[in-house]
Amino acid sequence: MDYFEDIEVGRKASFGNYHVTREEVIEFASKYDPQPFHLDDEAAAQTHFGRLSASGWHTCAMMMSMLVENMKSHRQAGLGSPGMDNLRWTKPVYPGDTLRVESEVISKRRSASRPEMGLFKSYVKVFNQDDETVLEMTSNGLIRVRNPEAPIEA
Template identity: 80%
Template sequence: MDYFEDIEVGRKARFGRYEVTREEVVEFAKKYDPQAFHLNDDAAAKTHFGRLSASGWHTCAMTMSMLVRNMEENRQAGLGSPGIDELRWIKPVYPGDTLRVESTVLEKRRSESRPEMGIFKSRLTVFNQNDEPVMSMVSNGLIQVRDPDAAIET
């Protein structure tokens, strides 16, 4: 199990594989982002997207799926997230794309108010099958501390 103490600033990881389907793009859009270019091929063809594209929020959800799978496979003592600091949709995601993630740990610190928790910040970049970045975000993660009674370094 990986705990706060095991997180190294600068550590890089590559993980995930998510195949984007037309059915899922349309299903997500109907429920959460019902704009025409996410729902209808003809309407999408008349936009700057040129064809049906996934919602940016759907790209976030697909990324979360890959992130959680990676945490489970690597047995990380994750405790959720207090949020993200920035989010950018760089390129459209289309049905037929295959996504993957690269992450870099930017910083980490122990929580002063909750000594059993650590907080780490990572830059996540999502790439398509052509190694083109399609989304980036800076994520804050909460993680269990192995020894909550150990002194907090300042």
């Protein structure tokens, strides 16, 4: 299991293979983002999307699915997340696209007030099958410290 001490700044990962279906795009949008360009071909054709597109929040959910699946194969002493920074949807996601993720750990620090946990930041990008970036963000992850009694390095 990976703990805070095992996280290396600069570590990169590439993973995921998520096929986006028309049915899932419409199902997600119907429930969480019922805008016409996520639900209806004719309405979507009249927008800058040109055709039915996935909600950005659906793209986030698909990314999260790939992140969690990757964490299962690389067991981590994770404690959740206090949020994300600089989320950008850079290109629409369409039914028929296949998504994948690349991430890089960009920083880490121990918590001064909670010595049993640390925080690490990762720059995350989601790509479609043409290697075009469709989403980018900075992820903030909380993780257990293996030895909370160890001094916090400055």
